[in-house]
Amino acid sequence: MSAATGRLILLGAITALGSLAIQIIVPALPLLAAGIGANAAGGQLVISVYLVGLALGQLVWAPVADHHGRRPVLLGGIVVFLVGTLVCAGAGDLATMLFGRAIQSVGASSSLVTGRAMATDTAPVGKAAAPLAILTSVTLISPALAPAVGGVVTGIGGWRALFWILAGLTLIGGMLALRMLPETRPGDRAPLHPHRLIGNYWRVARESGYLPLATANALISGGSTPSLPPPPSCSTRRGRRRRRRGCSIRASRARSSAGR
Numbered sequence: 001m002s003a004a005t006g007r008l009i010l011l012g013a014i015t016a017l018g019s020l021a022i023q024i025i026v027p028a029l030p031l032l033a034a035g036i037g038a039n040a041a042g043g044q045l046v047i048s049v050y051l052v053g054l055a056l057g058q059l060v061w062a063p064v065a066d067h068h069g070r071r072p073v074l075l076g077g078i079v080v081f082l083v084g085t086l087v088c089a090g091a092g093d094l095a096t097m098l099f100g101r102a103i104q105s106v107g108a109s110s111s112l113v114t115g116r117a118m119a120t121d122t123a124p125v126g127k128a129a130a131p132l133a134i135l136t137s138v139t140l141i142s143p144a145l146a147p148a149v150g151g152v153v154t155g156i157g158g159w160r161a162l163f164w165i166l167a168g169l170t171l172i173g174g175m176l177a178l179r180m181l182p183e184t185r186p187g188d189r190a191p192l193h194p195h196r197l198i199g200n201y202w203r204v205a206r207e208s209g210y211l212p213l214a215t216a217n218a219l220i221s222g223g224s225t226p227s228l229p230p231p232p233s234c235s236t237r238r239g240r241r242r243r244r245r246g247c248s249i250r251a252s253r254a255r256s257s258a259g260r
Helices: 003-023 026-035 040-068 070-089 094-121 129-139 141-157 159-180 194-206 210-222 232-259
Strands: none
Touching: 003 040, 003 070, 003 094, 003 129, 003 141, 003 159, 026 040, 026 141, 026 159, 040 070, 040 094, 040 194, 070 094, 070 159, 094 129, 129 141, 141 159, 194 210
């Protein structure tokens, strides 16, 4: 395996931490919500807050990566993600958990931006598909394995163990990135004025090929949602309905027997 392929695999693994932080805690949501004294709706916010931060964070990190370079933004995002993970691991209430998840998501969004950029910065013109394919293949391993791993870990060590595992993986990924990932594009130092950034995003949104690509990407990302286990409130309501249905059937059978 070449050094370039090894760097792509490492980039994919670091990028996968962002999705791992979503998928791995889904099996533990009922226990997590109970552990921080939250109701079912609060438990679902643990996922929702993270997704919102993951989306908005990319809008901030992208121009910062162009201004300061890819490597410092990637490493900085890893540190932010680690801090957020540690906050979540020690959270004792819903507010602290949501605060930690927000920090986590901001850190994870940096690797989504810089991972793809670093994978294609050094690729020859017209040949960016190959490194992106390797990056995506590695990243997709995470949602495939995370729910099963999360369920096993939660059963053994409780829901806090999930965040400690995430922290350990993040620390390892950060150390490897510090040693193995060089800068692929130095920053251009262009001013980061808000009106300039808004203008750039507006021009991108008006490009003819943007909406089809963005829609396809959204559909692919959203396609994993139906495969997630139901949130705690759905499971609870479904369990109550089944219990009520079972009681009704037993009562009906009892009345039928008494009539005989």
